[in-house]
Amino acid sequence: MPKPVKKIMLVAGEQSGDLLGAGLIQALRKIYPNAEFYGIGGERMQAQGFVSHYEMERLAVMGFVEPLKRLPELLGMLSGIKKRFKQTKPDIFIGIDAPDFNLKLEKAARKLGIFSVHYVSPSVWAWRQGRIKGIKKSVDLMLCLLPFEKDFYVKHDVPVAFVGHPLADKFELEPDQRAAREQLKLTDKQQIVALMPGSRAMEVGFLLPLMLNAAAQLKQRSPELFFVLPAANQARYDQVLQIFDGQLPDYIRLELGHSHECMSAADCVWMASGTTTLEAMLLKKPMLICYKWPPLTWAILSRLVKVPWVGLPNLLAAKEVATELLQDQATVENIVGAAERLLSERESAELKQLFHALHLELRRDASASAARAIAEHFEAR
Incomplete structure (x- = not known):
């Protein structure tokens, strides 16, 4: 006893x-x-x-x-x-x-x-x-x-x-993209990008304008692209509306919640660093990791970090399996270039196999x- x-x-x-x-x-x-x-x-x-x-x-x-x-x-x-x-x-x-x-x-x-x-x-x-x-x-x-x-x-x-990791227990080993698209009323013919700028006001303020500008440029080059933007909570939903000045373009859908469904439905994910990168890995999604810190925080942090990556999939795999664009590298031009590479590549069986093995290790x-x-x-x- x-x-x-x-x-x-x-x-x-x-x-x-x-x-x-x-x-x-x-x-x-x-x-x-x-x-x-x-x-x-x-x-x-x-x-x-x-x-x-x-x-x-x-x-x-x-x-x-x-x-x-x-x-x-x-x-x-x-x-x-x-x-x-x-x-x-x-x-x-x-x-x-x-x-x-x-x-x-x-x-x-x-x-x-x-x-x-x-x-x-x-x-x-x-x-x-x-x-x-x-x-x-x-x-x-x-x-x-x-x-x-x-x-x-x-x-x-x-x-x-x-x-x-509790998330590894929660996520199915084989995600169902079609079911997620049906739930969100998205078609199989669309090429979809999920935008995940973070759950904190500061993160969204730093990252979302970059993502939106990159999305606009990509949409001009690839008219078939569609973007889903799940807000973490009501406060972030209101913040996004304020950034858009209440007028969302027709190629972006703002959702309250449903982050996992949006990621599962997507062909690739752009996101802030953090737990969301692990979620994308468990959903077996190609991803682009972006982050910006307040300048003084970055000046301190960049001198203290002892690892080559911030994204959890990269740390778990011990190699770069997700592109990272941090601080000054997080520009519209770099996001567009990295996103085009992700979207042009066919689904990588090798990447999915690796993410599946990492999922099992964490479960x-x-x-x-x-x-x-x-x-x-x-x-x-």
Whole structure:
């Protein structure tokens, strides 16, 4: 019988963390059915009976400089959670992603004897590798979603478990493009590009104008092209309408949500870096990865990064299988050139075979694997 666990505290910092947290709560309930779950989480976690003491969206900041603008608020949340450690005395604390925020909490929890878990490895293997010293002092267990991350932590003697990626469990091994097109009322005769400029306002502001200008040029050269643009949420939908000044060209369809259907229906995908690149890989789609950071953030980041790519398919494959256009390389001219190459090539059986193999490697029933790893390490402590 597992040790009794009465209270599990979790902190998620954005939508992807909310999704991971919801699946993890479901899996942990099967092991600890009487546990209480609380902390900071979004709608998906709250739908599992989770009690959120702060609005999760207030943690969703990016870059080096941007969080400074909200520093007093973030420090207040940090202090509030630390007080709850002493007031509520959770058995387990789980920080989901948001490492700059959660590692501070995990260190504080561990000092109080609370079993401390970090779910989703920060990119310490890619940049600022000196952070591993702080991580080692902060966590009792690191949960990794990607296989190459585990070796890094084993090398540095940090307790770690590779649990697979929840998205690999969610996506079918053989995507159905025709069904997706039927759902979106698109024809098999159309050549379709999905535009995925990101889920944050700043990302959309930087990337979407570039994508739209490139789309307009390509449409002039190839009249049969059609573009689908799924907005991540209502705020991004409204932002896109504002960028278009309310007048969308007839060759672009704006959707609220339906991002997976749009990608599945497409012949190729243009996207921001991030989790969306993994989704496109799981859908076996050729892709173009673009990204722009605020200038000062890029000046810092470009000097710290230790890996040759930012796209997850490239990192998993250990070679460039998706074109990356970052910062000054993310121009209309370069997007048009890369997109024409993608669209002119026939479907690559070799690329699909590679993406299929990577999909299988990541498919491990991640939520259940994570819950088991937490329980096993907690029991063994």
